[in-house]
Amino acid sequence: MVEVPEYLLARSRERRAELTGTPPPDAGDASPETPSAEAPAAAAAVPAPVAPAPIPEAAPPPPPEPDPPYVQAAHARKRMPYWAASVMVFLPIWAIFYVGMLEPPDSEELVLADNGATVYSTCASCHGADGSGTATGRQLNNGELLLTFGPAPGFDGLAHHLSWVYLGTADTKRLGLDFYGNPDRPDGQREVDSFASGMSGFSNLSLEDLVSVVYYERVVHGGLDAETAALEEEMLLALVADAPAFETGSPDEISALLTESALGHGIDLAAGE
Numbered sequence: 001m002v003e004v005p006e007y008l009l010a011r012s013r014e015r016r017a018e019l020t021g022t023p024p025p026d027a028g029d030a031s032p033e034t035p036s037a038e039a040p041a042a043a044a045a046v047p048a049p050v051a052p053a054p055i056p057e058a059a060p061p062p063p064p065e066p067d068p069p070y071v072q073a074a075h076a077r078k079r080m081p082y083w084a085a086s087v088m089v090f091l092p093i094w095a096i097f098y099v100g101m102l103e104p105p106d107s108e109e110l111v112l113a114d115n116g117a118t119v120y121s122t123c124a125s126c127h128g129a130d131g132s133g134t135a136t137g138r139q140l141n142n143g144e145l146l147l148t149f150g151p152a153p154g155f156d157g158l159a160h161h162l163s164w165v166y167l168g169t170a171d172t173k174r175l176g177l178d179f180y181g182n183p184d185r186p187d188g189q190r191e192v193d194s195f196a197s198g199m200s201g202f203s204n205l206s207l208e209d210l211v212s213v214v215y216y217e218r219v220v221h222g223g224l225d226a227e228t229a230a231l232e233e234e235m236l237l238a239l240v241a242d243a244p245a246f247e248t249g250s251p252d253e254i255s256a257l258l259t260e261s262a263l264g265h266g267i268d269l270a271a272g273e
């Protein structure tokens, strides 16, 4: 049993007497029964009615064996500082971004229509969000786009479309071209600089963005049929994978690059004809 100092026992007796209203019975008795203070067992026995309660809790004889070394080491080890907990919370999010950045830009991952929708926001001010045109830009929907740049026998509409967006009004003229688009357009081939104040070129776009916005216009505004759209998407992704630099960006140059990439990637060009 743990030795309880005499003064603590005396205090608890007094406290009990105060609470119960009975005078401390053993204040004087303790000394006769226990002549000296060094009889803890006897002293503890006297206030027996009160004392037992705390004893079961206070008394479990803990074998004061020292912790094994590895436990001591664990206690001694530095803990993670509290602020680090917030860092830990964001760690998985950061890891996802990090892994995402490690993956090489893969042209298979480029979703032309999705990316094109984003890029088209720079064109919508003139051509309208739905391609219906405005006072500053020609109409693209209701068949207009494909009349100019749709696939036709002997005419690489895809290459001409890419070239037009890349060069715009001024640079198309600079190449010595006075007309653009399908020469067999029912109401006559488009004349360069024949609408509003013309269109700036978008040679500043990345190749990914250029092919994306062109594909987007062809599919969304032009309503290109699914089979041709699938072939063109393959060709555009092949071009992006090869990432050629344009010399002039003329329709003929881009047409040759498209064909070269398609053949290099085993695309069956006859499939779309």
Ligand code: HEC
Binding pocket: 119, 120, 122, 123, 124, 125, 126, 127, 136, 137, 138, 139, 140, 144, 145, 148, 161, 164, 165, 169, 181, 190, 191, 192, 193, 194, 195, 196, 197, 198, 199, 200, 202, 213, 214, 217
């Ligand atoms: C400043 C307004 C303006 C912006 C912005 C603009 N365009 Fe144009 N776009 C025009 C005009 C004007 C024409 C006719 C140009 C001409 O006659 O030389 C045109 C013509 C076209 C045509 C040919 C349509 C046809 O049937 O003749 C296409 C395709 C086209 N733009 C695509 C785009 C794309 C893609 C973008 C965004 C990357 C874009 N435009 C941004 C004004 C604009």
